[in-house]
Amino acid sequence: MASTDRFDAIVIGSGVSGGFAAKELTEKGMRVLMLDRGVMVEHGEGYPYDGKPAYEVPARNRMPPAIRDSDYFIAQHGYVAPSNQLFYNDDRLNPYAHDEGSKFYWIRPGAVGGKSLIWGRWCFRWSAADFEANKRDGIDGDWPIRYDDVAPWYSYVEKYIGVSGSRENLAYLPDSEFQPPIPMNVAEKWIKPRLESTFPGRKLINTRLSNMTEDKPDQNRTKCQFRNQCGNGCSFGAYFSTQAVTLPAARATGRLTLRSDAVVTNLEYDATRKKVTGVRFIDAKTGKAEVVNAGLVFLCASAMASTQIMMNSRAPGTGRSYFDTSGTLGRYVMDHIFRVNISGDIPGMEEFIEYGRRPGGVYIPRFRNIDRDDGAGFKRGYGYQGGARRDPAAPVGFGASMKQGMRKYDGWKFSMGAFGECLPYEDNRVSLHASKVDRFGVPLLRFDVRFRDNELRMMADARVQGEAMLKGAGLTNVVSEEKEHVPGDAIHEMGGARMGVDPRKSVLNGFSQAHEASNLYVTDGAQMASISCVNPSLTFMALTARAVDHAVKQTRTA
Numbered sequence: 034m035a036s037t038d039r040f041d042a043i044v045i046g047s048g049v050s051g052g053f054a055a056k057e058l059t060e061k062g063m064r065v066l067m068l069d070r071g072v073m074v075e076h077g078e079g080y081p082y083d084g085k086p087a088y089e090v091p092a093r094n095r096m097p098p099a100i101r102d103s104d105y106f107i108a109q110h111g112y113v114a115p116s117n118q119l120f121y122n123d124d125r126l127n128p129y130a131h132d133e134g135s136k137f138y139w140i141r142p143g144a145v146g147g148k149s150l151i152w153g154r155w156c157f158r159w160s161a162a163d164f165e166a167n168k169r170d171g172i173d174g175d176w177p178i179r180y181d182d183v184a185p186w187y188s189y190v191e192k193y194i195g196v197s198g199s200r201e202n203l204a205y206l207p208d209s210e211f212q213p214p215i216p217m218n219v220a221e222k223w224i225k226p227r228l229e230s231t232f233p234g235r236k237l238i239n240t241r242l243s244n245m246t247e248d249k250p251d252q253n254r255t256k257c258q259f260r261n262q263c264g265n266g267c268s269f270g271a272y273f274s275t276q277a278v279t280l281p282a283a284r285a286t287g288r289l290t291l292r293s294d295a296v297v298t299n300l301e302y303d304a305t306r307k308k309v310t311g312v313r314f315i316d317a318k319t320g321k322a323e324v325v326n327a328g329l330v331f332l333c334a335s336a337m338a339s340t341q342i343m344m345n346s347r348a349p350g351t352g353r354s355y356f357d358t359s360g361t362l363g364r365y366v367m368d369h370i371f372r373v374n375i376s377g378d379i380p381g382m383e384e385f386i387e388y389g390r391r392p393g394g395v396y397i398p399r400f401r402n403i404d405r406d407d408g409a410g411f412k413r414g415y416g417y418q419g420g421a422r423r424d425p426a427a428p429v430g431f432g433a434s435m436k437q438g439m440r441k442y443d444g445w446k447f448s449m450g451a452f453g454e455c456l457p458y459e460d461n462r463v464s465l466h467a468s469k470v471d472r473f474g475v476p477l478l479r480f481d482v483r484f485r486d487n488e489l490r491m492m493a494d495a496r497v498q499g500e501a502m503l504k505g506a507g508l509t510n511v512v513s514e515e516k517e518h519v520p521g522d523a524i525h526e527m528g529g530a531r532m533g534v535d536p537r538k539s540v541l542n543g544f545s546q547a548h549e550a551s552n553l554y555v556t557d558g559a560q561m562a563s564i565s566c567v568n569p570s571l572t573f574m575a576l577t578a579r580a581v582d583h584a585v586k587q588t589r590t591a
Contacts, residue, residue, distance in 0.1 A: 039064075039326065039327075040063075040064050040065060040066040040290070040325065040326075040327040041058075041063035041064045041065065041327060041328060041329060041588075042058050042063045042064070042065045042066075042327050042328070042329040042330070042331065042584075043065070043066045043067075043068065043312050043325060043327045043329070043330050043331070044058065044065055044066070044067045044068070044330075044331045044333060045068050045069075045297050045312065045330070045331065045332050045333060045334050045339075045342070046068075046069060046147060046332070046333035046334035046335060046338070046339070046557065047067055047069040047071070047145045047146055047147050047149075047275050047280070047291075047333075048142070048146065048147025048148045048149050048275065048333065048335060048557070049147070049148065049149050049152070049273070049275070049570045049573055049574050049577075050333035050556045050557040050573045050574065050577045051067065051069070051147065051275070051331070051333035051334070051557075052146070052147075052149060052274075052275030052278070052279035052280055052283075053190070053279050053574045053577045053578055053581075054331040054333055054554075054556060054577050054580075054581055055067050055279060055280070055283040055289055056279040056280075056282045056283045057577070057578055057581035057582070058283075058329075058331070058581055058585070059282075059283045059286040059288040059289050060282065060283075060286055061581070061585045062288070063288065063329070063585070064288045064290075065283065065288060065289050065290070066290045066291075066292065066325060066327065067283075067289060067290070067291045067292070068292050068295040068297055068312065068314055068325075069145045069147070069291070069292070069293055069295060070294070070295060070296045070297065070317065070334075071142060071143050071144040071145050071146070071147070071293060071294070072119070072143065072144050072145070072293060072294060073144075073145050073291075073293040073294075074119065074120070074144040074145055074146055074150065074266070074276060075276070076268070076270070076274075076276035076277050076280070076281070077266075077268040079119075079144075079266065079276070080265055080266025080267070080268055081119070082094075082115075082116035082117070082265045082266075083262065083265050083266050083267065083268050084260065084262065084265075084268075085116070085265070090114075090115050090116045091115040092115055094114050094115050094116050095114070095115070096108045096113060096114055096115065096118075097115075100118075101113075103125060104123050104124060104125045104126070105118065105121065105123065105124055106124040106125075107121075107122075107124055107138060107139075107140050110138060110522065112140055112151070112524075114264075116262075116264070116265045117150075117151065117264045117265055117266075119143070119144060120142055120143060120144045120146070120150045120151050120266075121140075121141070121142060121143050121144075121151065122140075122141035122142060122143040123143060126472065127141070127143075127471060127472075128471065128477060129477055129478045129479070129480065130466050130469060130477045130478070130479045130480070131479065131480035131481065131482075132479070132480070132481045135480065135481055135482065135483055136519045136520070137480035137482050137519065137520050137521045138519050138520075138521035138522045139337060139478075139480070139521050139526075140521060140522075140524045141335070141338075145275070145276075145291070145293050146274055146275040146276045146280075147275065147335065148335065148524070148570075149273065149274040149275045149276070150266060150274055150275075150276070151264060151524075152524075152570055153568065154242050154243045154244055154263060154272050154273070154392065154393070155240060155241065155242060155393070155396075155418065155567075155568040156191075156194075156196045156198070156209065156241050156242060156243050156568065156570065156571040157206060157209075157241055157567035157568055157571060158184075158187050158206070158207040158208075158209055158571065158572070159180065159183070159207075159565050159567065159572055160180060160204065160205045160206060160207055160565075161179065161180035161181075161204075162204075162205060162403070163180075163563065163565040164176045164178060164179045164180050164183075165179065166413065166563055166565075167457070167562060167563050170412050170413075172456065172457065172563075173459075173538065174365065174457055174531060174533060174538065174539070174562045174563070175533070175534070175562070176532070176533075176543075176562050176563070177532055177533055177534040177539075177542060177543035178532075178543045180207070182543070182579075183572070183575050183576065183579065184207075186575035186576070186578050186579045187207075187209065187210075187571065187572075187575045188209075188210050189575070189578055190571065190574045190575050190578055191209045191210040191211075191571070192210050193278075194243055194273040194278060194574070195212055195243065195245035195247070195249055195254070195273065196209050196210065196211060196212065196241060196242065196243055196571070197211060197212045197213060197214050197215055197239075197241070197242050197243075197244055197245060197246045197257075198211045198212075198214050198239055198240070198241035198242070199211070199214040199238055199239040201236065201238050203236065203398060204403075205398060205399055205403055206398045206399070206567070209241060209571075211241075212245055212246045212247045213246045213247070214239035214240075214241075214246070215239065215240070215242065215244065215246060215257070215391050215392070215393055216239070217239060217395060218387050218420075218421055218422075219382055219385045219387075220379045220382060220385075220421035220422075220423075220445040220447065221237070221394075221395050221420065221421045221447075223379065223382065224237060224379070224421065224447060224506050224507075224508075225237045225395075227505070227506040227507050228397075228502055228505065228506040231502075231505035231506060232400075232501075232502055232505060234400060235397060235400045235502070236397065236398055237395055237396075237397050238395065238396050238397075238398065239395065239396070240393035240394055240395055240396045240418070241396070242272070242392060242393045243272050243273035243571075244257040244263070244271055244272045244392045244393065245257055245271055245272070249270075252270065252277075252278060252281070252282075253270065253281070254269065254270035254271065254277060254278070255269040255270065255271055256269075256271055257269075257271040257272070257391075257392065258271060259389035259390055259391045259392075260389075260390055261390035261391060261392050262390075263392055272392070292314075294316060294317040294318050295314045295315075295316060295317070296314055296315045296316075296317050296473050296475075297312055297313070297314045297334065297342055298313050298314060298315060298322075298342070298345060298473060298474070298475050299313050299342060299345045299346040299347075299475075300312055300313070300330065300332075300342065300343070300346040300355075300553070301313060301324060301346075302346060302355040302550065304348070304355065307549055307550055307551065308550055308551060308552050308553075309330045309550045309552055309553045310326060311324045311325060311326040311327075312324065312325050312326075312327075312330060315473045317473075328552060328588065329552050329554075329584055329588060330552060330553050330554070331554050331555075331556060331577075331580070331581070331584075332553065332554065332555045332556075332557075332559075333555075333556055333557045333577070334557065335526075335557055335558065335559075336366075336526045336527050336528065336529055336557055336558030336559040336561075337366075337463060337478060337526055337529060337559075339529070339530065339555055339557055339559045340362065340363055340463060340478075340529035340530055340559050341463070341465070341475070341478045343356045343357075343362060343530060343540075343555075343559075344357070344362060344363060344463075344464070344465050345465060345475055345476065355549060355550070356530070356540055356547055356548075356549045356550065356553075357540070358536065358537075358548070358549055359536060359537050359538055359539060359540060359548070361459075361531065361538060361539060361540060362529070362530055362540050363462050363463045363464055363529055364459050364460070364461070364462045364528070364529070365457040365458065365459060365461065365462075365528040365529070365531050365562070366461045366462060366463055366480075366482050366520075366526065366527070366528045366529050367455040367456075367457055367461065367520075367526070367527050367528045367561070367563070367564045368455060368482070368520045368521055368522070368523050368525050368526045368527070368564075369452045369453060369454070369455065369523040369525045369564065369566065370452075370453045370454075370455055370484050370488045370489075370491070370492055370518050370523070371450055371451060371452045371453065371518075371522070371523050372450075372492075372515060372516040372517065372518050372519075372522065373450060373451040373492045373495050373496045373499070373513065373514075373515045374448060374449070374450045374451075374513065374514050374515075374516075375417075375448065375449055375450075375451075375496065375499035375500055375503055375511065375512070375513040376446060376447065376448035376449075376503075376511070376512060376513075377446070377447055377448075377503045377504070377508030377509060377510055377511035377512070378444055378445070378446055378508060378509045378510045379421060379444065379445035379446065379447055379507075379508055380444075380507065380508075380509060381445075382445055383442075383444055383445070385423075386423055386442055387422070387423065393420070394418065394419055394420025394421075395418075395419060395420055395421075395449075396416060396417065396418055396419075397416055397417040397419075397449065397502070398416050399414040399415060399416045399566050399567075400414070401413075401414035401415065401491075401494070402414050409490075409491075409494055410490050410494070411487045411488075411490040411491045411494065412456060412487055413453070413454040413456065413487075413491070413566065414453070414454060414491070414566055415451045415452055415453035415454065415491055415492075415494075415495045415566050416451070416452055416566050416567060417449040417450065417451050417452070417495075417499060418449060418450055418452060419447065419448055419449025419450065420447070420448070420449075421445055421446065421447040422445070422446060422447075422448075423442045423443060423444070423445050423446070424442065424443050424446070425439060425441070425442055425443070426438055426439070426441040426442055426443050427443075447503065447508060449499065451492060451495035451496070451499060452523065452566055452567070452568075453488060453491045453492055453495060453566055454488075454491075454563070454564055454565060454566040455484060455488050455520075455564060456485070456487055456488070456563075457528060457531070457562065457563055457564075458485065460481070461481070461482045461483065461520075461528075462481055462482070463478050463479060463480050463481070463482070463529060464478075464479050464481070465477070465478065465479065466478070466479045480520075480521075482520040482521075483520065484518050484520060488518070489518070492515060492518065493515075496513050496515055499513060500513050525558070525564065525568065525569055526558060527558035527559070527561035527564045527569060528558070528559065528561055528562075528564075529559045530555050530559040530560060531559075531560060531561065531562045532545060532560045532561075532562055533562060536548040536549075539562075540555070541555055541560050544579070544580055544583040544584075545560050545576055545577075545579075545580040546580070546583070546584070551587070552584075554580045554581075554584055556573065556576055556577040556580045557573055558573060560576065
């Protein structure tokens with residue numbers, strides 16, 4: 034059934050990319066329909082456990098095994114808890130598939146706001162070297178853009194959302210438009226000079242977060258309260274989320290219509306005009322199908338979901354998507370590899386404890402293969418995210434002795450985990466399952482994605498170097514571990530509809546615009562041609578703002 038409503042633009046998805054697209058489009062005068070498959074969560078009132086202690090959360094905020102095993106399979110690996118269960122996908126109701134012998138953890142949100150409600154909030158710019166990496170390494174799929182194309186949009190987004198961090202003047206990790214950093218604690222300040230003097234060229238810096246350290250009264254947002262309960266939703270709006278930032282801005286224009294529980298199945302297409310003519314979706318509550326029309330579509334459903342929607346947009350009786358004339362749709366899927374952890378004890382300073390529960394911690398930027406191949410035995414590099422802490426001592430006994438034990442602290446400890454870059458491999462791919470469909474009739478997404486020798490050698494090096502740095506900085510009892518590396522586990526999946534100069538080798542052009550549909554823009558992780566080793570969300574937002582600027586100019590000059 035076709036909808037009678039007319040919109041200038043449709044935005045599919047409401048995460049960091051979709052929220053920014055809706056804000057930018059409405060503020061530029063367009064009537065926008067936003068569609069999201071998740072349930073509605075309103076800022077503030079939709080956060081039932083915001084500020085609640087563990088004893089006021091069901092099961093003391095530990096996922097009951099019965100619910101985990103029946104509906105939230107991904108909770109076996111962390112992430113989902115009773116306090117944020119509302120924000121996550123039900124894996125039983127919305128399954129996916131992968132080839133035998135391979136694994137993929139597709140960690141999905143289940144609410145309007147998407148991953149902006151569940152992300153880690155680490156915000157980094159990519160460097161010039163990141164956009165040049167494929168070409169430099171002789172890997173097919175050079176980026177059609179460079180750092181200078183994105184830099185002004187980084188600034189635009191950073192000033193708007195609020196990013197805290199320290200200026201370091203590092204070529205490989207460009208500085209942002211910062212609010213003051215969240216300070217290091219006393220133990221991290223102790224480690225920093227020891228590590229940097231022992232390992233020249235390596236740095237330990239303040240993390241860069243979308244958690245604000247200054248208020249934004251014009252957005253009705255308050256700086257971080259150091260509760261470290263971000264995953265439950267923040268009624269202060271202290272970190273960037275669609276609910277707190279871009280959705281209120283889009284609504285304020287009076288030009289936004291939002292439909293939650295709207296499961297987009299495919300895009301309608303006119304092959305003669307080479308344009309998307311409509312978006313088909315199913316109301317998850319009623320099962321009713323609708324088609325809505327608009328002159329412009331922004332597909333921001335997340336990397337894998339957007340790829341699935343594009344794949345399922347195909348002429349009747351054919352297996353080829355309208356948007357896959359290159360044969361690259363669904364290929365070059367990537368994620369960060371990150372299950373290496375290193376920790377150790379920090380001597381002394383036991384007269385100090387840390388008040389408050391700050392988000393984030395500290396960061397050690399990439400130091401491998403910066404200017405050239407440094408002989409490490411792999412391409413690209415990794416960084417470390419970590420921090421120092423003092424945990425309460427384990428209580429012993431019962432009654433008075435237990436109470437006294439709970440008033441004490443163990444010594445200072447430092448731990449960090451490595452995040453490494455995965456290369457773009459053509460045969461790391463997703464496809465539509467030949468026989469299995471979901472409850473809406475959409476073929477399941479089938480994953481065939483693996484980390485390769487390059488990534489595993491990188492993580493082996495990260496483990497060795499991490500131990501050496503902590504020992505060299507004076508820590509004791511340094512230990513490390515390497516767990517199973519599974520793509521998707523970092524929740525930084527990218528690729529599937531990469532951008533490129535040549536339409537024969539890519540799906541999108543340098544403005545995130547589909548080669549086969551001038552009115553379709555894909556501005557989430559699907560567009561990425563490589564993934565750097567730093568968190569990607571800031572880059573998604575910058576590319577989205579840039580794409581909207583291009584799309585609106587194109588529309589007005591058409």
